[in-house]
């Protein structure tokens with residue numbers, strides 16, 4: 001997904017309002033049995049994942065040096081720019097900010113200079129990177145809690 005216009009850091013780039021958003025979630029085992037893979041499902045609680053629902057986040061790629069973050073609530077989510085974004089930039093977020101599951105690691109070749117090589121659970125990120133994302137308020141509650149334990 002690409003930006004249609006520039007956004008300064010801290011802007012709401014996109015908001016999806018869906019009263020049923022998190023109620024669509026199923027367990028990891030349920031969705032993988034149906035054939036869904038890591039890149040298709042989105043974690044919203046400890047063992048609750050949303051399958052593709054034709055929302056814009058279905059098409060947002062991961063980056064280890066993202067320009068956006070997500071703030072999720074029970075009725076949808078907002079995508080927030082965490083850096084200045086130019087028109088036609090690819091919008092990305094760090095999947096690890098909404099990931100806390102042992103079976104969800106994924107190889108990464110996002111091409112960022114500081115690419116970590118693997119997308120892992122938030123609790124397994126370097127502490128300084130965790131804090132950077134926490135300070136931006138773009139970490140899922142379940143992931144932030146797991147990192148504190």
Ligand SMILES: [Zn+2]
Pocket residue numbers: 063064065108109110111112114115116117118
């Ligand atoms: Zn990467």
